[in-house]
Structure formats: structure tokens, C-alpha cells
Amino acid sequence: MAKHKTSGMDRTFWALADPTRRGVLQRLIDEPGLSVSELARPFSLKLPGMTKHLDVLSDAGLITRTKTGRTVAVNLSVAPMLEAMAWLNQYERFWTVSLDRLVALVEEDGEP
Amino acid sequence: MTDRLPSVTIVRRIKAAPSKIWAAITQPALMMQWWGPDAGPTLSVVADVRPGGRFSVVFRLLNGDEHNPTGIYQEVVPEKKLVFTWDLPGTPERESLVTFRLEPFDGGTVLTLTHDHLPDEEARISHEQGWNGLLDKLPVFLGDYE
Numbered sequence: 001m002a003k004h005k006t007s008g009m010d011r012t013f014w015a016l017a018d019p020t021r022r023g024v025l026q027r028l029i030d031e032p033g034l035s036v037s038e039l040a041r042p043f044s045l046k047l048p049g050m051t052k053h054l055d056v057l058s059d060a061g062l063i064t065r066t067k068t069g070r071t072v073a074v075n076l077s078v079a080p081m082l083e084a085m086a087w088l089n090q091y092e093r094f095w096t097v098s099l100d101r102l103v104a105l106v107e108e109d110g111e112p
Numbered sequence: 113m114t115d116r117l118p119s120v121t122i123v124r125r126i127k128a129a130p131s132k133i134w135a136a137i138t139q140p141a142l143m144m145q146w147w148g149p150d151a152g153p154t155l156s157v158v159a160d161v162r163p164g165g166r167f168s169v170v171f172r173l174l175n176g177d178e179h180n181p182t183g184i185y186q187e188v189v190p191e192k193k194l195v196f197t198w199d200l201p202g203t204p205e206r207e208s209l210v211t212f213r214l215e216p217f218d219g220g221t222v223l224t225l226t227h228d229h230l231p232d233e234e235a236r237i238s239h240e241q242g243w244n245g246l247l248d249k250l251p252v253f254l255g256d257y258e
Binding site: 103105 | 127146147148150223225
């Protein structure tokens with residue numbers, strides 16, 4: 001197989017494939033700018049564990065981290081998420097219409 | 113479902129037997145009649161329906177654009193399950209996976225379609241390395257998430 005760089009979409013989907021990371025994104029929607037320790041608390045994760053999750057999200061471009069003094073504020077960055085949603089929407093549309101036509105075809109003579 | 117990659121899932125109850133739907137999703141002459149995201153024509157279908165066999169569909173949209181998804185059949189269980197990879201040139205992802213599941217239901221069929229995004233091998237490996245030493249559970253969805 002040809003070698004190629006990992007695409008942004010792969011990183012996005014990988015980042016989204018973990019419940020803790022999805023939970024982090026969910027919290028950041030409601031509470032932008034949370035610190036790493038505030039994010040870690042509800043998941044009962046230690047800081048290094050949460051930092052690793054944030055690294056994955058950050059690699060995927062899904063969050064930004066801004067350091068102020070000793071505190072790191074975490075914020076959402078939506079562009080990659082939109083790309084992933086566009087992927088899902090594209091196939092949702094493709095299959096919805098195709099399956100409508102499939103159903104019409106197999107149901108058309110009324111005989112199961 | 114929490115440890116899977118995001119995917120598209122569509123469920124339909126269809127008033128036709130699984131055998132009839134199976135024919136429609138595996139026989140090229142029938143696939144020609146429905147395959148495509150709008151009322152544009154399906155131009156050609158190759159469907160070598162056996163594990164390792166190739167599929168290739170060319171369809172033209174109403175706006176004139178032509179597309180040619182191709183793939184390899186992974187799992188073929190007549191009247192129950194059809195799984196194939198999906199590669200659509202020109203899209204950001206390199207490969208995804210389509211699964212049709214058919215279950216008899218009340219004289220008809222429940223059809224469940226899923227279209228999963230698959231990370232490529234390189235992404236998979238780099239992420240596995242990236243996750244080494246992670247304390248909590250690792251997702252276990254690599255290809256065999258059932």
C-alpha cells in the first residue's frame with residue numbers, strides 16, 4: 001500500500017472514537033476555557049491521563065490550549081468536527097436516497 | 113456503541129422478503145435500478161459477490177458529475193449480511209466499510225445499513241503507539257468490533 005500522511009479526517013475520527021474525549025468536547029461546548037484539572041475531575045483521571053487525551057484532541061485540531069501563568073485553558077476548535085460531520089452527512093444522504101429507491105424497487109409488485 | 117468510530121446507520125422496515133432484498137443488493141441488473149444518491153442514472157455495476165471479490169459502481173448525478181465507488185467484498189452471508197469496503201476517489205478518507213444486515217420481520221425485512229469510517233493502517237499504528245501507556249481502557253474497535 002502506498003505510504004501517505006495521516007489525513008486530518010483520520011485523526012478527527014480517532015480522536016472522537018473515545019468516550020472520555022467525547023465527554024471532554026461535550027463539556028467544552030457548555031463551559032469553554034476549563035482548565036486541565038477541571039476537565040479531569042469528573043472522569044476521575046489524574047492530570048497526566050487527561051493530558052494524553054488532550055494531546056490526541058489537540059493533534060486532531062479539535063481543541064486549543066492557552067497557557068496563562070500556571071493554568072492552561074482549553075477551548076473547542078470546530079473546523080475538524082465540521083469536516084467529520086460533512087463526511088457523515090454525505091453518506092447519510094447517499095444511502096437515504098439509494099435505500100428509498102431500493103425499497104421502491106423491492107416493494108413495487110406488492111409480493112413479499 | 114461508545115467505543116466505535118462515528119458511523120452512519122440507517123434502519124428500514126421493508127415489505128419484501130430477505131431473499132428479494134438480497135437479490136436487489138447483489139445482482140448487477142437490479143443494483144443498476146437503485147444505486148445512487150439522486151435520480152441520475154447508474155451507468156455500470158461490477159459485483160463479484162464473494163469474499164475477496166470486487167465491486168465497482170459508476171453513477172452519474174443529475175448535475176452531470178460521475179462517481180465510481182469501488183471496494184472488496186469482505187463478508188457474504190446470503191440473505192443475512194453483506195460487507196464490503198468502500199473507496200471513493202476524490203474524498204478525504206481512503207477507505208470505509210459498508211455493511212448491509214437483513215433480518216426477517218413480520219413477513220418483511222428489517223434492513224440495517226452502516227457506513228463506517230476506517231482509519232488507514234498508518235493512522236492506526238501511529239495511534240496505537242500514541243496510546244501506549246495510557247492508563248484507562250483502550251478502545252478495542254480495530255476492525256472486529258463485534
